[in-house]
Structure formats: structure tokens, C-alpha cells
Amino acid sequence: MFRDVLQQLWKDKFARVALIVLGIIYFALFFADFIAPYTKDFSDRTMAYVPPSKIFVIDENGKLSKPYTYNYRRDFDGENLKIVYTLDRSQKHYLKLFAQGEPYKFLGLIPMKRHLFTTDSDGRLFLLGADINGRDVFSRLLFGGRISMTIGFLALFVLFPIGLLYGGISGYLGGKVDAVMMRFAEAVMSIPSFYLLIILASVLPSGMTSIQRFILIVIILALVGWAGFARVVRGMVLSVKNQEFVQAARSIGQSKLGIIIKHILPQTTSFVIVAMTLSVPSYILSESGLSFLGLGIQQPDASWGNMLKEAQEFTNIISRPWLLTPGFLIFIAVLAFNLIGDTIRDVLDPKNKVR
Amino acid sequence: MQIFLYILKRILQSIPLLIIVSIISFFIIRLSPVDPLAELKLNPSVSKETLQKETERLGLDKPIIVQYGKWAKSFVQGDLGVTSNGEQVSVKLKERIPNTLLLAVIVIFLTWVVGVPLGVAAALKWKSPLDRVLTVLTSIGMAIPSFFFAVLLLIFAVKTGWFPIGGLTSSNFAEMTFGRKILDLAHHLVLPVTVLFTISLAGLQRQMRANLLDVLDSDYVKFAKAKGLSEFKVVYKHALRNAINPMITLLGFEFAGLLSGAALTEYVFQYPGLGRLILEAVLRSDINLVMASLMMGAIMLILGNLIADILLIITDPRIRVKGGAS
Numbered sequence: 001m002f003r004d005v006l007q008q009l010w011k012d013k014f015a016r017v018a019l020i021v022l023g024i025i026y027f028a029l030f031f032a033d034f035i036a037p038y039t040k041d042f043s044d045r046t047m048a049y050v051p052p053s054k055i056f057v058i059d060e061n062g063k064l065s066k067p068y069t070y071n072y073r074r075d076f077d078g079e080n081l082k083i084v085y086t087l088d089r090s091q092k093h094y095l096k097l098f099a100q101g102e103p104y105k106f107l108g109l110i111p112m113k114r115h116l117f118t119t120d121s122d123g124r125l126f127l128l129g130a131d132i133n134g135r136d137v138f139s140r141l142l143f144g145g146r147i148s149m150t151i152g153f154l155a156l157f158v159l160f161p162i163g164l165l166y167g168g169i170s171g172y173l174g175g176k177v178d179a180v181m182m183r184f185a186e187a188v189m190s191i192p193s194f195y196l197l198i199i200l201a202s203v204l205p206s207g208m209t210s211i212q213r214f215i216l217i218v219i220i221l222a223l224v225g226w227a228g229f230a231r232v233v234r235g236m237v238l239s240v241k242n243q244e245f246v247q248a249a250r251s252i253g254q255s256k257l258g259i260i261i262k263h264i265l266p267q268t269t270s271f272v273i274v275a276m277t278l279s280v281p282s283y284i285l286s287e288s289g290l291s292f293l294g295l296g297i298q299q300p301d302a303s304w305g306n307m308l309k310e311a312q313e314f315t316n317i318i319s320r321p322w323l324l325t326p327g328f329l330i331f332i333a334v335l336a337f338n339l340i341g342d343t344i345r346d347v348l349d350p351k352n353k354v355r
Numbered sequence: 356m357q358i359f360l361y362i363l364k365r366i367l368q369s370i371p372l373l374i375i376v377s378i379i380s381f382f383i384i385r386l387s388p389v390d391p392l393a394e395l396k397l398n399p400s401v402s403k404e405t406l407q408k409e410t411e412r413l414g415l416d417k418p419i420i421v422q423y424g425k426w427a428k429s430f431v432q433g434d435l436g437v438t439s440n441g442e443q444v445s446v447k448l449k450e451r452i453p454n455t456l457l458l459a460v461i462v463i464f465l466t467w468v469v470g471v472p473l474g475v476a477a478a479l480k481w482k483s484p485l486d487r488v489l490t491v492l493t494s495i496g497m498a499i500p501s502f503f504f505a506v507l508l509l510i511f512a513v514k515t516g517w518f519p520i521g522g523l524t525s526s527n528f529a530e531m532t533f534g535r536k537i538l539d540l541a542h543h544l545v546l547p548v549t550v551l552f553t554i555s556l557a558g559l560q561r562q563m564r565a566n567l568l569d570v571l572d573s574d575y576v577k578f579a580k581a582k583g584l585s586e587f588k589v590v591y592k593h594a595l596r597n598a599i600n601p602m603i604t605l606l607g608f609e610f611a612g613l614l615s616g617a618a619l620t621e622y623v624f625q626y627p628g629l630g631r632l633i634l635e636a637v638l639r640s641d642i643n644l645v646m647a648s649l650m651m652g653a654i655m656l657i658l659g660n661l662i663a664d665i666l667l668i669i670t671d672p673r674i675r676v677k678g679g680a681s
Binding site: 014183184186187188189190191192193194195198199200202203281285288289292293294295308311312317318324327330331332334335338339342 | 371372373375376379380383384386491494495497498499500501502503506507510513514611614615616618619622623630633634637638640645648649652653656657
């Protein structure tokens with residue numbers, strides 16, 4: 001079945017493009033340490049808010065040359081009371097492929113120094129400019145993507161088992177248990193989800209390590225989403241629980257939990273796959289929204305949402321539009337997931353033509 | 356008469372729901388290690404007496420169950436306590452809720468007026484270029500993060516100067532004539548409405564398209580066509596009425612989505628709504644305010660669903676019969 005789905009995806013024009021785009025994104029994120037010219041925490045305070053580096057291939061004599069860049073100089077313009085950035089044309093910094101740069105641990109394990117491309121150690125290569133702390137936006141985009149693009153998936157893997165089991169038990173047992181369980185789920189759904197999200201996030205104590213925080217955000221995202229899913233599962237369970245194969249399982253003495261897990265829940269597989277692919281984007285969006293508000297992933301860790309936090313001050317983004325790049329990446333990733341989700345739904349659930 | 360009984364039943368049903376909501380929210384908030392009065396204590400303009408009154412009202416020195424009981428009692432009596440600035444929470448809510456409702460109602464109205472016809476058009480011209488273009492556009496609409504879109508529009512507003520930057524009213528609002536006031540409000544609403552409209556339009560259009568496609572595929576529509584009824588009559592008299600019913604159920608969900616989506620949009624545009632209120636309250640850990648706005652959010656959501664259900668009874672006679680029987 002899995003291969004079938006993949007083939008169908010490849011046939012669809014939009015889905016193919018989406019798959020390729022996501023493939024590139026995940027590939028880049030996996031090799032982020034190597035592709036990024038700087039590490040996540042590399043910062044040069046004298047370079048705060050410098051614009052994207054200009055790369056020249058034609059030198060001042062009009063001749064073709066190896067690609068090089070100039071550093072920016074930050075000067076204070078006393079007349080207009082603002083900081084101006086000028087190219088420091090006194091020294092050329094050539095780009096180098098596979099050269100030694102900032103040391104890092106590849107995938108957190110193998111110590112390495114080589115980067116895909118970098119420049120000499122006193123040159124600064126900021127492809128997408130720098131943020132307030134003089135950190136390379138391009139590198140941070142890659143590291144931030146690691147968090148933004150995985151957190152949604154992880155939340156789903158926490159949420160779906162909970163929802164399945166909850167809905168399964170509620171639907172199969174029926175009666176008072178069902179009534180109580182469903183009232184509780186409805187109550188959770190009655191709180192506007194984003195309100196619940198920010199409140200849960202605000203409860204998190206400060207001073208956690210970034211890994212603890214990451215895990216807790218995953219759990220919070222899952223806590224907000226399980227109720228709606230459990231309700232749908234319950235409905236599906238109700239429709240199959242009196243069929244013969246369930247009665248057969250009961251008659252040979254299978255335990256209740258066994259029947260739910262082994263016989264009833266597998267009936268919901270294709271729905272689960274469709275629901276999962278369609279909800280990845282909403283979790284990516286939730287995380288970015290949360291981090292945008294400063295309640296999600298915290299500095300100095302990067303995520304696409306918290307990188308956009310600086311864009312809250314619009315004086316900031318008007319003169320520094322490169323700070324908006326994470327937003328476009330979120331947009332592209334979500335769009336790609338949506339296109340794939342739509343196609344998977346068409347394949348697995350042909351009756352339901354596009355939502 | 357039956358309808359009224361049904362409504363009454365639904366309202367009674369939502370009371371236990373609200374109680375559970377309040378218990379959940381109360382315990383989540385109390386889980387936090389933050390002292391609920393910390394902010395209040397730091398505020399020099401808040402008197403010792405107010406502090407003492409708040410401590411007693413919340414029963415902070417007692418176990419959590421007692422605290423909840425105290426909170427619930429004063430909530431039912433309409434006493435929501437004071438914010439960390441020493442303002443009355445109820446006053447604050449009264450000021451903010453209408454604004455959020457205004458935003459939500461305008462957005463829902465616009466999405467329906469635009470989304471339903473677009474959905475119908477896409478379904479009737481299934482797999483035509485128009486349908487494809489609409490599918491692509493709605494995919495885009497669904498993929499833009501609301502806050503990012505809001506930020507982009509803010510830049511646009513600053514660069515062109517065509518729209519005010521944030522807020523709901525101009526500074527000289529109080530001196531304006533009635534007509535000018537309306538215009539001023541509308542001017543401020545354009546951008547937030549645009550953001551929320553774009554995002555909810557996409558979902559609505561898709562749903563409408565899918566429903567109509569489903570209905571057009573059903574036997575009775577095929578029969579009507581075979582009988583020789585005109586295309587127009589088949590679609591608008593038979594198919595559309597049935598395709599629209601599930602949309603009304605969706606109205607409740609849409610309202611819920613708007614409450615959530617509006618929070619970020621309100622925050623970016625500095626729009627004085629419930630969403631921004633709760634956000635700011637959370638960021639300042641202003642417990643009374645958070646608790647009260649959570650409850651208001653839940654009440655609004657339940658009311659929204661209730662209204663959708665009532666509308667459904669009016670439009671769908673089948674439910675009237677079933678609802679009466681059960």
C-alpha cells in the first residue's frame with residue numbers, strides 16, 4: 001500500500017514538486033552543520049543587522065575572478081541619527097569550498113571543521129544578513145528548520161496513540177464510560193485551541209534545558225489536538241464494533257483491550273494516515289505561532305517562529321527585510337505538506353474528492 | 356415550540372461542559388509555579404487592602420479544591436476579580452469581547468458571501484482551469500501563517516500609508532460624527548479582516564466544493580437530471596440545499612477557528628480584542644484575567660456551536676423530526 005501511495009504521489013504534478021521541495025528541505029536540514037557556514041551560536045556583535053553579503057564574480061578591473069565578498073562596516077551617521085552600512089572595499093574575502101571554518105559536531109557526534117562553503121576567518125559571509133546579535137540568518141534558518149520541521153511530526157506521534165486509544169475505549173465500552181469520556185473530550189474542545197496552547201506553554205517553568213523545553217512543547221501541542229481526533233475515532237469504532245469479526249473475537253475470549261487494539265483500531269488505518277498528513281502543517285503553524293510570541297522555543301535556540309519574533313517591530317523589518325525569510329520557508333513547507341496530504345487523501349479515500 | 360425545548364436542552368447540556376472547562380483551566384493555571392499575585396504585589400498603585408481582599412477571594416492560603424470552589428462561587432456571582440493593573444476584569448472583558456465578535460462576524464459573513472459561490476463554481480466546473488486555479492489559490496491561502504501574513508500587511512500599510520497601523524480607532528475617535536466613526540472603524544478593520552478572511556476562505560471554499568461534488572454524485576440528482584430537469588434547477592433547487600447543510604455545522608467550527616486565529620492577528624495589529632487580551636494576560640501571568648478570558652472564549656465557542664445547530668434545525672427538516680423524537 002505504501003508503495004502504491006508513493007507512486008500515485010509521483011504521478012501527480014503538484015505532489016511531485018511538493019515531494020521534491022520537502023526532500024530538498026529535509027536534506028538540507030539533515031546536513032545543516034555542514035551546509036551552514038557558521039554554527040548556530042556563532043555571533044559577531046560588531047555585525048548586528050548587517051545586510052546580506054554581496055558576492056562579486058567580476059573584480060574592479062572588469063575581469064572575471066573567483067567569487068569574493070567584502071565585509072560591511074557599521075558607522076553611525078550623526079546627522080540622520082542612524083547606523084549606515086558600507087562595504088569595506090579595502091580587503092577582498094574569497095569564498096572557499098569545503099574549507100575549514102567554525103568547528104562543529106556533525107549530527108552532534110562527529111567533530112568536524114569543514115563547511116560546504118565559507119570564507120577566511122576575518123571575512124563574514126552572511127548570505128541572508130544578520131540578526132540583532134550579529135548571527136548569520138542563513139545558518140540559523142537551517143538549524144531552526146530542524147526544530148520547526150520535526151516538532152509537528154513528533155507531536156503527531158504523541159497525539160495519535162492517545163487519541164486512538166481514548167476514542168477506541170470510549171466507543172467500544174459505550175454507556176456511562178463513553179458519556180463521561182466524551183464530555184471530557186468536548187470540554188477540551190470547547191476551549192479555543194490557541195488559548196489552551198498559550199496557557200499550557202506559559203505554565204512551563206523557565207530555566208529548562210532546550211531539550212526539556214522541546215519535549216514539553218511537543219507534549220503541549222499533542223495535548224491540544226487529541227480531543228477532536230479521539231471523537232472521530234470513537235465514531236468509527238461505533239460503526240464497526242458490532243460486526244461479526246468483533247463478535248468472533250469476543251466469543252473466543254479476547255480481552256476488551258485486546259479487541260480494541262488488535263481488531264477495531266486497525267480498521268481506522270487509512271483514516272489515520274490521511275488525518276496525520278493533513279495535520280502536520282497545522283502543528284508546524286502552531287509551533288511557529290507559539291515561538292513567534294516567545295512562548296515556544298527560546299533563544300538562543302533557533303526555530304522559524306522565534307526568528308520571526310524580531311519581525312514584530314515593524315521599524316525593524318522595513319529596513320531589514322531579510323529577517324522575514326523564515327516566514328517564507330514556513331509558507332513553502334506548509335504548502336508542500338498540504339499538497340501531499342491532499343493527494344494522499346485522494347488515493348486512500350477516493351470517495352471523498354478533495355475535502 | 357419543539358425548537359425552544361431543543362434549545363433549552365442544549366443550553367442545559369452546556370452547563371456541565373463549562374464546569375469541566377473551568378476545572379481543566381483552573382488546574383492548568385494553578386499548576387504553574389508563578390505566584391498569582393506577584394504582579395499585583397509589585398504594583399505600587401495597588402493598595403494593601405485590595406491585595407488582602409484578593410488573597411481572601413482566591414483563598415490562596417487554602418488547598419486547591421477550596422480555591423476552585425471559591426473561584427467558581429465568585430464567578431457565578433459575576434465577580435471576576437481585578438487585573439494586575441488593579442482594573443476590574445469584567446470591565447476589561449466588556450470592552451474587548453464586542454471587538455472580537457465584530458471581527459469574527461464580519462469575517463464569517465464575508466467568507467460565506469465569497470466562499471460559497473466560489474465553491475459552487477469550482478464544483479460545477481470540476482477539473483476545469485477555473486477549478487484548478489481556485490485549488491492552487493486556496494492551498495496558498497491555507498499555507499500562509501496568519502501572523503506572517505499580518506506582518507506583511509503591516510509593512511504594506513507602513514510603506515503606502517493607506518491604512519492605519521494597528522488599533523481599532525483613531526486617536527480623535529471621540530470627537531467624530533457618527534458617520535465618520537463608522538468609516539474610521541472600517542478603515543482600521545480592513546487589514547485584520549483581510550488576514551482572517553484569506554485564511555478561513557480557503558477552508559470554506561474547499562468544503563463547499565467537496566459537499567456539492569458529493570451531492571452531485573448522488574442518485575437523486577442523477578435522477579432529476581434524467582427526468583429532464585434543467586441544469587439550473589437541479590443544481591440550485593435540489594443539490595445546493597443539501598450541500599449547504601453540512602456547511603452550517605461547520606459554522607460552529609469556523610467560529611472556533613476564528614477565535615484562535617484571531618489571537619495572533621489581533622496581537623500583530625494591536626487590535627483590542629479578546630485574543631490579544633488573553634495573550635497579554637498570559638505573558639504577564641495575570642491569573643484572574645487569563646481565567647476569565649478562557650471562560651469567555653469557551654462560552655463564545657459553545658454559543659457559536661449552539662447557533663449553528665439552531666440554524667441547522669431551521670434549514671434541515673430531517674433534523675427537526677429526529678431532534679423532536681429523541
